[in-house]
Amino acid sequence: xxxxFAGGGSVGHLAPSVAVWESVKNKSPNASALFVCSSKKxxxxxxxxxxxxxxxxxxxxxxxxxxxxxxxxxxxQSFLILIIFRPHVIFSKGGYVSVPICLIGWAFRIPIVLHExxxxxxxxxxxxxxxxxxxxxxxxxxxxxxxxxxxxxxxxITATGNPIREKILTGSSDGGxxxxxFSGKRPVLLIIGGSQGASTINEIIWNxxxxxxxxxxxxxxxxRGKMNPKKSHGRYFQSESSYEEIHNIYAIADVVxxxxxxxxxxxxxxxxxxxILVPIPKLASGHQEENAHFMQVAGAAVVIDQNNxxxxxxxxxxMLVEDEIKRKALSERFRSFADPDAADRIANILLVxxxx
Numbered sequence: 001x002x003x004x005f006a007g008g009g010s011v012g013h014l015a016p017s018v019a020v021w022e023s024v025k026n027k028s029p030n031a032s033a034l035f036v037c038s039s040k041k042x043x044x045x046x047x048x049x050x051x052x053x054x055x056x057x058x059x060x061x062x063x064x065x066x067x068x069x070x071x072x073x074x075x076x077q078s079f080l081i082l083i084i085f086r087p088h089v090i091f092s093k094g095g096y097v098s099v100p101i102c103l104i105g106w107a108f109r110i111p112i113v114l115h116e117x118x119x120x121x122x123x124x125x126x127x128x129x130x131x132x133x134x135x136x137x138x139x140x141x142x143x144x145x146x147x148x149x150x151x152x153x154x155x156x157i158t159a160t161g162n163p164i165r166e167k168i169l170t171g172s173s174d175g176g177x178x179x180x181x182f183s184g185k186r187p188v189l190l191i192i193g194g195s196q197g198a199s200t201i202n203e204i205i206w207n208x209x210x211x212x213x214x215x216x217x218x219x220x221x222x223x224r225g226k227m228n229p230k231k232s233h234g235r236y237f238q239s240e241s242s243y244e245e246i247h248n249i250y251a252i253a254d255v256v257x258x259x260x261x262x263x264x265x266x267x268x269x270x271x272x273x274x275x276i277l278v279p280i281p282k283l284a285s286g287h288q289e290e291n292a293h294f295m296q297v298a299g300a301a302v303v304i305d306q307n308n309x310x311x312x313x314x315x316x317x318x319m320l321v322e323d324e325i326k327r328k329a330l331s332e333r334f335r336s337f338a339d340p341d342a343a344d345r346i347a348n349i350l351l352v353x354x355x356x
Contacts, residue, residue, distance in 0.1 A: 179245045
């Protein structure tokens with residue numbers, strides 16, 4: 001059985017697909033996979049660390065000025081990929097990479113399974129619903145309208161949860177100390193801004209670094225090309241990314257400051273981390289804001305609007321670092337949203353769909 005995984009533009013599209021593939025391999029050892037991602041360096045670097053077969057597309061965003069020129073090229077690339085790999089089923093995580101692959105797959109009558117991680121359905125998945133056989137939902141949707149469903153009355157919809165890689169649960173404090181050089185005797189703040197980093201958050205942290213290291217050790221994943229060589233301290237560890245060691249870095253963290261992508265939320269909830277979410281404003285129909293709001297209402301995370309960062313971020317970090325009772329309450333509530341069986345549910349759907 002051959003499964004093509006389509007998605008990219010950010011690691012948030014790729015990591016859940018890797019989790020599903022791990023489950024598929026356990027259930028069907030003879031299966032093979034191809035991951036189709038964007039041509040971005042972060043996408044290709046992440047998939048290389050996962051040791052999976054991959055291909056990339058020059059796939060433009062719909063709002064790109066080069067869309068008219070590049071989209072036909074992406075269609076041709078998709079055609080060649082599907083002709084060569086001949087998948088039995090396509091698993092699409094959404095994003096602009098998935099559109100040309102799924103359109104050609106539909107033309108070849110290859111069944112398509114979509115997965116929507118976020119509270120607000122992305123434009124790619126919303127468009128592809130009319131061509132898909134199955135839609136898997138990671139978190140409760142803010143809205144799937146009747147019009148959306150009416151575009152494809154035969155589509156099956158299943159609430160599966162958001163899958164995480166098994167490796168995420170295998171980290172250790174000793175591993176975290178090895179990576180960072182920290183003693184493990186002080187609270188640890190982990191700052192992650194997604195695969196591309198978060199310049200706004202980075203600047204605020206650097207400006208307040210001297211006061212923050214007085215109360216905690218800091219692990220700062222800045223994003224590619226965004227490290228600050230002028231900031232050096234024995235209680236401050238920075239790296240562009242840490243795909244191979246993120247499980248150990250998670251393990252050592254007491255408080256996490258993060259963007260609000262659904263994949264990261266799924267990983268942090270599975271570990272029960274006391275988390276401050278700073279959603280990217282107005283990104284892709286405001287999906288990060290909706291993800292964060294859902295967790296805030298549930299009392300599972302602290303949420304800060306990006307417009308208020310300068311005024312409230314540092315005081316909020318200090319409050320959580322110093323308040324162990326608050327951290328434990330957030331941790332327990334956040335962990336209640338973990339769904340360890342999500343990858344298995346999606347793997348079963350892929351196997352059944354492919355066999356049909």
